[in-house]
Amino acid sequence: MNWRRIGGLLALTAILVLITVWAQGYYSKKVFHMEGLKYAKYADLGSGSIEYRASFGRGEPIYVHTYEEEKRVEIAGEIYEIREYGKESGYSASYEVSYPDGKTYLVKPFGDRSFLAYDEKGEMVVPGIRFSDGSGQLHRSDPEEPRYFPTELAKAADERYHDPDGSVGFFILALGLWIMNWCLFRYEPFQRFMFHMSPSNLMIDNPEPSDFYFFMCKAGGIFGMGFSLWIFFTQAL
Numbered sequence: 001m002n003w004r005r006i007g008g009l010l011a012l013t014a015i016l017v018l019i020t021v022w023a024q025g026y027y028s029k030k031v032f033h034m035e036g037l038k039y040a041k042y043a044d045l046g047s048g049s050i051e052y053r054a055s056f057g058r059g060e061p062i063y064v065h066t067y068e069e070e071k072r073v074e075i076a077g078e079i080y081e082i083r084e085y086g087k088e089s090g091y092s093a094s095y096e097v098s099y100p101d102g103k104t105y106l107v108k109p110f111g112d113r114s115f116l117a118y119d120e121k122g123e124m125v126v127p128g129i130r131f132s133d134g135s136g137q138l139h140r141s142d143p144e145e146p147r148y149f150p151t152e153l154a155k156a157a158d159e160r161y162h163d164p165d166g167s168v169g170f171f172i173l174a175l176g177l178w179i180m181n182w183c184l185f186r187y188e189p190f191q192r193f194m195f196h197m198s199p200s201n202l203m204i205d206n207p208e209p210s211d212f213y214f215f216m217c218k219a220g221g222i223f224g225m226g227f228s229l230w231i232f233f234t235q236a237l
Contacts (some may be wrong), residue, residue, distance in 0.1 A: 023171060030162035032155045034075075034148060039156070040165065049190070052156070055089065064157055071157040082157040093190035095157075097150040112225065113161055115151040125150075170235035177228035185221025 031040045037054040039062055044050055048066035053059075063074040073080040081098040085106060095107040096190040097117075105125070106118045117125050127149045155161040192216070195209045 015053040019175070023168070026165055027168045030159060031165045032152070032162045034062065034152050034156060036163075038055070062156060073148075073153050073157050080148065080153050095154045097153050099146060103146070107150050107154045112162070115154055117150040127151075166237045167235055172230055174228045174232035174236050177231065178225055181221045181224030181228060183221075183234055184224065185218050191217040 029040045031038050032052075034054075037059045039052040039054050039059070042051045042053040042061070045063075050064045052062040060076045065072040065074065068082055070083040073082065078100045081099070083096045083098075085094040085096045094109065095115075096106055097105045097136065099105075104120055106122075107115045108118065110116045112177070119125050125145075127145065184194065191214060192209060195213060196207070
């Protein structure tokens with residue numbers, strides 16, 4: 001009995017179990033974005049109030065208070081009021097977003113889960129360019145633009161518009177690719193299996209892989225693992 005192999009299989013099983021537990025918790029969350037940060041529910045405070053926080057302690061905590069006629073988004077002690085506008089309700093509802101300084105914007109649905117914002121003159125407004133100075137301070141190309149854009153506040157106020165936390169499909173794809181390419185890099189039996197499964201070798205009697213083939217398997221495995229990590233960090237999260 002090869003105890004080293006058994007230990008490796010047990011370790012691999014434990015890792016897969018931990019990844020499954022992490023994925024179940026991660027992809028079951030709903031999130032929204034504010035100032036480029038991803039927020040998720042942190043605590044239900046009761047009485048219609050919910051606290052949201054960004055990861056790693058970044059940004060200000062956001063509190064959403066639900067009342068019969070309106071919702072209020074509280075950020076750093078400032079209150080932003082969101083009221084349904086017009087006769088439509090549900091996913092087709094428009095919202096009136098009021099700021100602490102008295103400015104009001106109308107937010108209308110665009111597509112299934114997006115919004116467009118209009119100022120008090122009825123003109124459409126779009127978010128300007130935002131950039132960081134390296135110290136974490138966020139600046140805007142348009143100084144007149146409100147710090148929190150009205151469409152962001154409208155999405156934050158209603159859980160129906162919160163999005164899934166990443167893509168579980170890309171996560172499964174990245175995990176499968178990483179495992180396959182690790183086997184291609186590490187295990188000669190798997191390399192031989194892939195060699196014999198190649199259509200070009202099915203018509204040849206007793207084909208044998210060359211040293212160059214094994215080298216390319218290792219090189220391809222390294223590249224494939226890197227590609228799977230790219231999918232994970234850019235598409236799955």
